[in-house]
Amino acid sequence: MSAQILPFASPASACGSSHGECHDPRVADHPCYSKDAHHKYARLHLPVAPACNIQCNYCNRKYDCSNESRPGVVSEVLSPEEAARKVLAVADAIPQLSVVGIAGPGDAFANWPRTSATLRAVKKMLPALKLCLSSNGLNVAPHVGELAELGVDHVTLTINTLEPEIAARIYPWVFWEHKRWRGLEAAEILIREQWRAAAALTAAGVLVKINSVYIPGLNDDELPKISAKAAGMGVAIHNIMPLISDPAHGTHFGLSGQRAPSEEEIESVRARCAAHLPQMGHCHQCRADAVGMLGEDRGAEFAREHLDSLTLDAQAIAARHAAVQASLKAGGGQSWKIAVASADGQRIDQHFGHAEAFRIYESDGQSVKLVALRRTAAYCQGPSDCGDDDAALPKLVQSLADCAAILAVRIGHAPWKKLEQAGIQPVVEHAFASIEASVLAVAQKLLEQVQEAHTKRA
Amino acid sequence: MALSITDRCIDCWACMTVCPNAAIAHVEGLFVIDPQRCTECLGDYAAPQCASICPAEGAIENEWGEALNPPGSLTPAIAGAKES
Numbered sequence A: 001m002s003a004q005i006l007p008f009a010s011p012a013s014a015c016g017s018s019h020g021e022c023h024d025p026r027v028a029d030h031p032c033y034s035k036d037a038h039h040k041y042a043r044l045h046l047p048v049a050p051a052c053n054i055q056c057n058y059c060n061r062k063y064d065c066s067n068e069s070r071p072g073v074v075s076e077v078l079s080p081e082e083a084a085r086k087v088l089a090v091a092d093a094i095p096q097l098s099v100v101g102i103a104g105p106g107d108a109f110a111n112w113p114r115t116s117a118t119l120r121a122v123k124k125m126l127p128a129l130k131l132c133l134s135s136n137g138l139n140v141a142p143h144v145g146e147l148a149e150l151g152v153d154h155v156t157l158t159i160n161t162l163e164p165e166i167a168a169r170i171y172p173w174v175f176w177e178h179k180r181w182r183g184l185e186a187a188e189i190l191i192r193e194q195w196r197a198a199a200a201l202t203a204a205g206v207l208v209k210i211n212s213v214y215i216p217g218l219n220d221d222e223l224p225k226i227s228a229k230a231a232g233m234g235v236a237i238h239n240i241m242p243l244i245s246d247p248a249h250g251t252h253f254g255l256s257g258q259r260a261p262s263e264e265e266i267e268s269v270r271a272r273c274a275a276h277l278p279q280m281g282h283c284h285q286c287r288a289d290a291v292g293m294l295g296e297d298r299g300a301e302f303a304r305e306h307l308d309s310l311t312l313d314a315q316a317i318a319a320r321h322a323a324v325q326a327s328l329k330a331g332g333g334q335s336w337k338i339a340v341a342s343a344d345g346q347r348i349d350q351h352f353g354h355a356e357a358f359r360i361y362e363s364d365g366q367s368v369k370l371v372a373l374r375r376t377a378a379y380c381q382g383p384s385d386c387g388d389d390d391a392a393l394p395k396l397v398q399s400l401a402d403c404a405a406i407l408a409v410r411i412g413h414a415p416w417k418k419l420e421q422a423g424i425q426p427v428v429e430h431a432f433a434s435i436e437a438s439v440l441a442v443a444q445k446l447l448e449q450v451q452e453a454h455t456k457r458a
Numbered sequence B: 001m002a003l004s005i006t007d008r009c010i011d012c013w014a015c016m017t018v019c020p021n022a023a024i025a026h027v028e029g030l031f032v033i034d035p036q037r038c039t040e041c042l043g044d045y046a047a048p049q050c051a052s053i054c055p056a057e058g059a060i061e062n063e064w065g066e067a068l069n070p071p072g073s074l075t076p077a078i079a080g081a082k083e084s
């Protein structure tokens, strides 16, 4: 499997596949789009776009808590020059860096001069990088020509409804053509511009993803309609994101008691949307300044105050980056994180649900090293309730999001399914075997799969 | 004749991107309007641009200390909630 994006079949896949498997190479290499790629490639979001041109009822720009992990929240705003330097520093430390995105903290297109200057500088330094942007869509269409010229290959548009009446309950105002618009007028402008943007982007050959925030009771039936309309325009993929409505975040929806959707509601809406477009099943709603592989955030290492003291040899970094990117594309030079449930540290000797900690190993198929010990709250309380709908399970799976596989003595049916959905391979065939030999065997198998996929694609 | 920015500002940078006179600066972490440059957008636009994009109620005032976006003008009302 080279780029399985979704757990659902998709008869109308924009990538011309009938099994929800997407062979578009632009998707296969993207850590945010492809389940496989997110173990292999790293991405960096640059917080260069502070201003926003609309207000959403699920966003509160006032708070920037370092414990937060939701879009629209960043701890520092970088100038285009600082951002370019950060990219270089990250590429030096993590040459697997393959995607650089601008997602906020405001809107990439509401800060167009800063966004375009950053893209230009980054592309000039490290031409192998993919550039992606995300936006509410309001101010995208006027810049599509320049995007193509800059070599931007992915744009994400957040579209939550097709109906102005519903949009007016999600967006209190928009700033458009030098004026603040409210209510239905604002909603009509926004929806019109969003679809104008989607059409212009796909026509220009840019890969388009649509994000939709699922607000139960408000846009349940809108989401499949968005999928259908987007499919007709050549949009590649749809990502349904559950509303985050904790009142502590101070958003309008949070304060007014709008609830978040349940897991079942999300699954059912995704299944309805999958009739039209491939669905993204493993979004981590990462912070707008996220650094590193999906699921781990190494932002603090590259904070502004550390950047100044680094000496960076731009030419050497660029050369090494180009070499590593080429080798990654060819299926080599990579390693995987593999989680192990073990009490004695020698053998795989624990059930998934009983483990109080997971040992995280890294292997390239040749050597094995222990890289982390992650504590968990063992979520399974006894043999009879092996976690079918336990609330701790999604958290647990999320904490292993950067791992390609998990090795345990036994893994229950519910966690097995959840792990698979998150792109983490559950493995029980090495029960009670030595950790080192088993991790090595699993890594070798992963390597074979990648090489196989690569020969098939070539 | 000029507008000014109060401590209700949430540092979002939006006003700076839309001012036709480059009258807004980011100085030591605070956004300030240069009264020599600010024209209240007269002659350029029908409404002051900074106040038309600012998301924070009470953050931009005229010379009489009146908020251009008074409390309740930018966020939908929440039943039972108190003004802060």
Ligand code: SF4
Pocket: B003, B018, B019, B020, B021, B022, B023, B024, B033, B037, B038, B039, B040, B041, B048, B049, B050, B051
């Ligand atoms: S009123 Fe107009 S000129 Fe004055 S600061 Fe605001 S945007 Fe600039």
Ligand code: SF4
Pocket: B005, B008, B009, B010, B011, B012, B013, B014, B015, B016, B031, B050, B053, B054, B055, B056, B059, B060
């Ligand atoms: S737009 Fe308003 S909140 Fe944002 S920086 Fe300007 S004054 Fe502050």
